[in-house]
Amino acid sequence: MSRGFERAEYETRIARAQVLMDRAGLGALLLTTEADVRYFTGFRTRFWESPSRSWFLVVPREGPPKAVIPSIGAALMGRTWIEDIRTWPAPNPEDDGVSLLAQTLAEVGGPVGVPSGYETHLRMPLADFARVRDLAGLPFTGDAGIVARLRAVKSPAEVAKIETACAIAGRAFARVPEFAGEGRALAGVFRDFQRLLLEEGADWVPYLAGGAAQGGYADVISPASEMPLRAGDVLMLDTGAVWDGYFCDFDRNFAVGHVGDGVAEAHARLIEATATAMEIARPGARACDLWRAMSDIVGAGETAGRLGHGLGMQLTEGLSLTPRDETVLEPGMVITLEPGIDRPGGLCMVHEENIVITEGAPRALSPLAEAEIPVM
């Protein structure tokens, strides 16, 4: 699997954005987040972990994008397909790229569309944003959902990267019984599982969640405790491992020592739910249809969380499998199927797979779990 993308991939992304910008009457897009900047440039670095520097990409209605970035990133951005790279010596709290960005936007012309809707944020200080708006002298508005809409439909090259990440996690999950079992603390299991993901080829492991308790687990977002696993626990590990900038996001359940009461049935029900959703996950079906198909099996109430979501350059992105989301599936969308089922004592069990929508039946990107819960 080769890293990066052909230049044509980026040119296509920009061309599609510009068609939609024209339709929405936008003169420019202003992008500030890691995923949005990388989507159009290929600029890939873990340096975004530092909040000290802002990074900007301006996509004009015509012509190639312009990067307005701290000088520390000039060399790396220079190795992407981007040619118009403007830098300032950051951090400079008096003018942290503000005047350079405003000048670039003024050259390009407005209205300036800034992603402002669901799942977006502006990754720059609000005070700087206000100054840029004043200096640029252009109207600012939302991006009409353009960036999210483009990113929701993956190219074959993007799907291949997600599939690679899924395969890595699949190999790591297969090895969990090597190190997890009765008496091991969950925190140690979390640590070892991350090591395994790296060993199997992940570039890094931005996300790991899970839980373990008798017959289920209390929630799926808590950090791991030092409590040792006990026989009868259900252990769940859920990872977002990254390969070449793309995530997988799926989990696996394991029965520790023996299968507790009702656990086998609950697990089989979860697998049935994902299988049923896969049967209808074709172009034209809506996110809410998949939610309904799964919730009919696992019994999720209307107020339950979502039962899956889009996936790609971020752990979660795009549609949500909820009763409210009427997004129509299109070929190239990559989504997770993530049914959850209530368990006695306020516990739950959750199962998750990753699939890509095609013209026909969806293709599984994660190695589909068996109906029978593995015992270790």
Place this chain on the structure above:
Amino acid sequence: MSRGFERAEYETRIARAQVLMDRAGLGALLLTTEADVRYFTGFRTRFWESPSRSWFLVVPREGPPKAVIPSIGAALMGRTWIEDIRTWPAPNPEDDGVSLLAQTLAEVGGPVGVPSGYETHLRMPLADFARVRDLAGLPFTGDAGIVARLRAVKSPAEVAKIETACAIAGRAFARVPEFAGEGRALAGVFRDFQRLLLEEGADWVPYLAGGAAQGGYADVISPASEMPLRAGDVLMLDTGAVWDGYFCDFDRNFAVGHVGDGVAEAHARLIEATATAMEIARPGARACDLWRAMSDIVGAGETAGRLGHGLGMQLTEGLSLTPRDETVLEPGMVITLEPGIDRPGGLCMVHEENIVITEGAPRALSPLAEAEIPVM
């Protein structure tokens, strides 16, 4: 080393914030980022990796803070010291906590201070923020730098966590020669080093950077390449490993096979620079004084990047060692000393240590490197 903090630690943080809020005439603080919310609550989860949900904390001028969060986080927030927890079933694109947050703010009263300055961002959709402002019917303004100012000075319990992360990374750096050497690809070295950090006790490894080339490296933010290490290369690894929510951030240089021309001298110069900065890093000295002391030794020009920065709940936070930053050091500040030196061919070498400012001489949190560059 025990995890978490005593309840008194959070009460002190809130009390200090409220003194400053009173002085700044603020009725509430509205916090939206992982670090800011965690600072006042102890709410720790890797679930922030998902952009799909917003999380809010409202700190009133009097009384305890109020969490306004997705219901999926209620159980975990319920295990912190926070008692006033208001939830909504997210994601709900029609009203993703907007009315609940606006109502909470209206109860508390304004003006509402939102972190808006250097290194901050608003982690919620801009369109939702505009609706909250309209609905709350209160004046919104910046936070007068209050949160950054509080977070800049660490408690002894916070320093202990950073020191634990530093010790973990120190043990991992000591083992680098076990797996890195001539012929190994840098990408493999990155992967193994992350595994080592986990093995030595890191909870996770949000940041890893580095470089390797003949006698130096081209930049310090690029992802690792598949190019094998060669004799004469200088290998640098720089990590932000996390323990219980606190970062270390330091690097180490290694000579591969043999020490290239000028490398020993450059390395010794870098060590001399950090040692010199440590001599003057006492209360009353300014960030720019430390910059000057190091730049006199390594020859950094006025336009060079910073030579160090604050450190704590984020990889970089607070002051910058630049000629422009006149922040006065105070006991409890944790900073990095990070001098860089130019090398022939457009290359550089960078060295980094972590220290805490005390009433007297600073205390090293990272195990200080020797002047002699290790050969492997």
